[in-house]
Amino acid sequence: MEEKKTIFSGIKPSGDLTLGSYIGAIKKWVELADSYNCYYAIVDMHAITVRHDPAALRRRTLEQLALYIACGLDPKKNVIFVQSHVPAHAELAWVLNCYTMFGELSRMTQFKDKSQKHADNINAGLFTYPVLMAADILLYQTDLVPVGDDQKQHVELTRDIAERFNGIYGDVFKIPEPYIPKVGARIMNLQNPLSKMSKSEQDAGGCICLLDKPEDILRAFKRAVTDSGSEVRYDPQEKPGISNLMQIYAVCTGKSFEEIEREFAGKGYGDFKMAVGEATVALLRPLQEEYNRLMADKAYLEDVFAEGAQRASAVAEKTLAKVRSEERRVG
Numbered sequence: 401m402e403e404k405k406t407i408f409s410g411i412k413p414s415g416d417l418t419l420g421s422y423i424g425a426i427k428k429w430v431e432l433a434d435s436y437n438c439y440y441a442i443v444d445m446h447a448i449t450v451r452h453d454p455a456a457l458r459r460r461t462l463e464q465l466a467l468y469i470a471c472g473l474d475p476k477k478n479v480i481f482v483q484s485h486v487p488a489h490a491e492l493a494w495v496l497n498c499y500t501m502f503g504e505l506s507r508m509t510q511f512k513d514k515s516q517k518h519a520d521n522i523n524a525g526l527f528t529y530p531v532l533m534a535a536d537i538l539l540y541q542t543d544l545v546p547v548g549d550d551q552k553q554h555v556e557l558t559r560d561i562a563e564r565f566n567g568i569y570g571d572v573f574k575i576p577e578p579y580i581p582k583v584g585a586r587i588m589n590l591q592n593p594l595s596k597m598s599k600s601e602q603d604a605g606g607c608i609c610l611l612d613k614p615e616d617i618l619r620a621f622k623r624a625v626t627d628s629g630s631e632v633r634y635d636p637q638e639k640p641g642i643s644n645l646m647q648i649y650a651v652c653t654g655k656s657f658e659e660i661e662r663e664f665a666g667k668g669y670g671d672f673k674m675a676v677g678e679a680t681v682a683l684l685r686p687l688q689e690e691y692n693r694l695m696a697d698k699a700y701l702e703d704v705f706a707e708g709a710q711r712a713s714a715v716a717e718k719t720l721a722k723v724r725s726e727e728r729r730v731g
């Protein structure tokens with residue numbers, strides 16, 4: 401039998417998880433769980449590249465684990481762990497820093513955005529953030545990296561770094577591919593459909609978090625910014641707001657864009673927004689119930705972390721040993 405391929409992905413515990421992260425990443429992770437060896441990390445070391453509250457980071461790390469499981473990731477089938485529990489990530493990141501060019505990192509869109517937003521704290525970690533991400537991915541000899549559209553550039557850089565390293569030392573790393581969903585790769589802010597829904601901008605109803613109350617979700621969709629027309633039609637250029645809502649509705653209901661256009665032909669935007677809100681509430685309700693149940697059992701969650709770290713370390717250490725022996729002839 402052919403060996404299962406490997407998947408790695410991660411999310412920063414830097415804010416409450418959003419509908420964007422769920423649709424762009426976690427939902428795909430759940431679908432892929434049976435067919436691949438999966439590693440899903442809570443990447444807390446990436447979260448400290450901006451100033452943070454340590455207690456909140458710790459709390460969110462546990463909450464994020466409960467949410468991963470509540471979304472349908474079974475910790476028996478998937479290795480779920482915290483990045484900082486596996487020191488190999490930091491060690492490989494240092495080595496890869498020495499194989500990554502200043503010019504490459506300067507071109508990263510996320511670095512440019514973040515350094516504008518955090519102009520008073522453009523630290524070296526923010527700059528080398530994609531190298532730690534490359535270490536995350538390469539440690540597990542990953543085939544596929546399921547992410548939203550905004551992380552594609554980082555996965556491409558990971559491939560370049562791995563190819564450069566392999567070019568010098570032989571086949572140390574598997575070359576990974578990004579895996580981006582066809583629908584929902586970039587869910588936009590409901591108040592500003594030209595800007596990505598982001599956990600760092602959880603304000604004024606533009607962002608839906610997975611644990612939001614149903615009434616808040618319905619209100620946010622009711623107030624979502626659309627356009628001056630009245631036709632529910634998929635056209636991201638002319639109708640970015642409606643097209644974003646159509647993506648969310650398509651993912652929540654499994655309907656195609658054509659089916660949605662037919663369903664709302666002759667109806668106004670009001671009916672459509674209400675339906676998207678209700679579909680989102682229905683999607684999140686079971687997930688929230690499971691989350692509440694899991695959060696009442698912290699001992700279980702801590703056990704999952706301990707087991708995840710052990711399973712992840714065993715694989716990561718093998719790759720790291722290979723790196724040490726090829727690059728320095730030690731070990």
Ligand code: TYM
Pocket residue numbers: 408409410411412413420421422423424425443446532533536537545546547548549550551554584585586587588596597598
């Ligand atoms: P992060 O934490 O910003 O986002 C987590 C995942 O959610 C996706 N995503 C979205 N998808 C669609 N629409 C949106 N509005 C939206 N917002 C977020 C992201 O594309 C991502 O897949 N650097 C990464 C975390 C990371 C990582 C890794 C990912 C660290 N190491 C290794 C993959 C592999 C990040 O900041 O994602």
